[in-house]
Amino acid sequence: MAPVPSPFLDPGPYATANNLGILQLRRDHLIPAVLSPNADSDYAEGKVENTRFGSFPHSTLVDQPWGTQILASVVDTGSRGKSKKRKRDTKDEGDGTPVAEGEVVKKDLVKAAVASSGFAHLIPPTPETWTLSLPHRTQVVYTPDYSYILQRLRARPGDHIIEAGAGSGSFTHAAVRAVYNGYPGTEDATDQANGDEENAVGMSKKKKRRRRHGGVYSFEYHEPRAKQLQVEIKHHGLDPLVTVTHRDVYNEGFCLDDSSLPDADCIFLDLPAPWQALKHLTRSPPSSAVLKSVASDPSTPTPTASDETPATSHLSDPQKPFRSPLNPRNATRICTFSPCIEQVTKTVSALRSLGWLEIDMVEITAKRLDVRRERVGLQEEGVRGGNAHPASVQEAVQRLRDVEGRAAVFHSLQKEKQEDVMRKAEAKKRGENVDGAQGDKGGKGKKKKVEGVPPSKHDRREQTKKELESRTLFKEGRLVHRTEPELKTHTSYLVFAVLPREWNREDEEKARTKW
Template sequence: MAPSPLPSPFFDPGTHSAPNSLGIIQLRRDHLIPAVLSSSADSDYAEGKVENTRFGSFPHSTLLNQAWGTQILASVVDTGSRGKSKKRKRGSNDEGAETPTHEVDEVRKDIVKAATASSGFAHLMPPSPETWTLCLPHRTQVVYTPDYSYILQRLRVRPGDHIIEAGAGSGSFTHAAVRAVFNGYTRPQSSINGAETAGAENGATVPKKRYRRHGSVFSYEFHAPRAKQLEAELEEHRLGSLVTVTNRDVYEDGFCLQSEAGEEAPPDADAIFLDLPAPWLALKHLTRSRPSPAVLKAVTATSDPSTPNVEGPAPTPQPPTPKPFQTALNPKSPVRICTFSPCIEQVTKTVSAMRSLGWIEIDMVEIMAKRLEVRRERIGLQEEGLRGANPSAATVLEAVQRLRDVEGRAKVFHGLQKEKQTEVMRRAEAKKRGEKVPAIKDGENGGKTKIKVEGLPPSKHDRLERAKKDLEKRELFKEGKLVHRTEPELKTHTSYLVFAVLPREWTKEDEEKAAKKWN
């Protein structure tokens, strides 16, 4: 398997978006859209390839060569060009004739520059396993970030490890596992197992180079279309050289692969993750040596046709094959396993099979993740007009003072209204008596100019102006009470994770070697 010619955007996205690379368009915190950015004009739109969302249209020309995290404004897209036929206008002598391909390319060679819309925006984010989990095309239920982060930590996955994943599904765990084991792209097939020797031109021998084990993920999927689609996605993300996707029924066929020479090539797995409906039936292939017939009978006896959520054909116990047993595990180190099961009945059968096959340190965990929003809560009448605060009375004294201010302004208002009414009645009586009544000037009772009364409680406008002035001297980050609330929208599954460890085999030769070294 040849190494990827370009680094994957999941490992090295660079500082800016690039053509033919994956980008994530973030519309809201939990609403993301994946897009392979393209500079090609091969589109139904005059602006080139366009991503249409509920918050506006975003041509790829506005997304390319942008720094990650940039806010991209929506564009006005000429939707009238959408679906235009690439045919010439029909004439009298060429009815039904189509435009040649080279003429179409000449017409669509230049991309129309999109105009900025009056509203709508999105943020351009680099791809990562976390963002990909939130926006990937769902083919099955996926393993979300709270689950796979804990799983990889408990499995002690490190760069350079080999990990088996059975039940790939939509590929959420696959992308996270690749990042965890990545320590460089795989080497050419000519340097398998680290024995790298070559003859020099003058007959001199070249010393063997120390082999560096590269991390790899071996992914198994029973459903052929899902396996094919996952493999295409990994190639598109430039992860194909790090993941081996196999369409297989691991219940019957196990985990060992075949090399190009037709021989079995074990994955030498250091960690195993089984997201299967009946994981206990796959454990017989995850041992150091061939299980005895009695152990196989005990393991397969736990099979129950009524097991919920079973996908694929009902597994049937088969007798051991006569061919030599080849383990899929790394013989030089302990192997850790995790099974992902939604039902406690599945957990019971899995634990029983693990005990029969020699797994130790068996432990079950249920992930109950919650995200907490921590903020400062500012309450008081002095917070009126300030963003993020609650402008209500914080104490009884504040409430009483506000009532006094309201009653004081009402009393003054009614007093002015009474004076105005008295003045109007006096002028009306003077007119009846035939007296000459002067016109009311601005500022007098009944005039248009507002009368400023000394000692009048502050109005809402006065309070807002005072709050703006005080805001220049206030340290808001120190004020208020620290509170938190639970965010219920966090995506996760109610599932049971079973962890176990299979120690390495300790042979007589290992004992003698250790005795010579330490005695």
């Protein structure tokens, strides 16, 4: 029976129970959750993910298409712990069966009610989203780094990858996706059908070559981190493809616990001292002269007696003959991940002494480009996403004229009002009636001046709202891009090298005969 596909490899069209889902709250704010709607919880709605944008019960996430906008639910966060009832609280409930003190009464789940605000997007898990949301146990390898590393290592379906220094498992998930071509122990139905047909018609009498499944062999020195990674890999459905081993690769090498070999095509070392592990990554046991030259190189620190004895004895122990963890049929590519240039110098020196070729170092400094349309102009006043500043000198001059025109009208009205008050005061002293024709004349004059006033801010916004009905904002403005002000990744130096396959006289004769 074939295992259930991992959501990282085949998420399917919908989110399913007991599988991983990602809640995206913002561009860089993601929350991973194994969807368990029927799990025990203190909430009446079942298991709930509480975020700053609202509460999301798992019952509202299961069976939803990926990419759906999930509305937040009303969850009573103050009712936790109220499911514990005492014996006296159950006299009139249910069938009258007494409940012991402290016993939890399990109720049916309550259907979640939609909240008035708040939402999130439900997206499938990928190595990229997992890198942004995983629980950090160590410094992780980010997407710009591991995408370039896998490309330079030429990782493809069916390859085997050695990873030393698993840490939080960011590179592990990306490597699995790169080499996946099926689960071990299962055969492709199409390949079987084609093989049976060939045998039936006599087209091919040769034995069908067994398919090689890709896999990742991850080594971690820190035992708690190794155990936690094993738990995560199992929850994500990747345990048939990933072998996590707790191992000190500096002294014990890269053979597995069951004495099998990784048969690796690609190697990634994220270690503090990768040059100390390179002596195990050869096709034949290195000679004592080579080991001595590596240790005596000025760029390589001289190992202490405690460090030198286990490694040397492991390579020369007759009870434990040397077994190469590399694929003998193809060239092997390696990448080391180091934050300091001193580490790079020591690693390059060791690679040269052990026969690695095409040594190269790369530094990746990735920046995100924010591409958008920029709409600038006074017609954008009050419009969301617009820059309400003058787009030309003519607009700026016209706005200044409008402001000065309104100011002039305001001051003239104030002056006229003041003159009218003074005139009424003088007429009152003389005992004259000023509420008749003069007042009407003054009112008519005031009305005549108001008609020529430039539009106010309120009037301009009302006019803009009317024009929005016929505007196509997504086509307006200039297409511009801006880079982030600072790097959101850590500096690292990547050292690449290639170790060719061994070539002997038999291989030479076979090549001459064939070609």
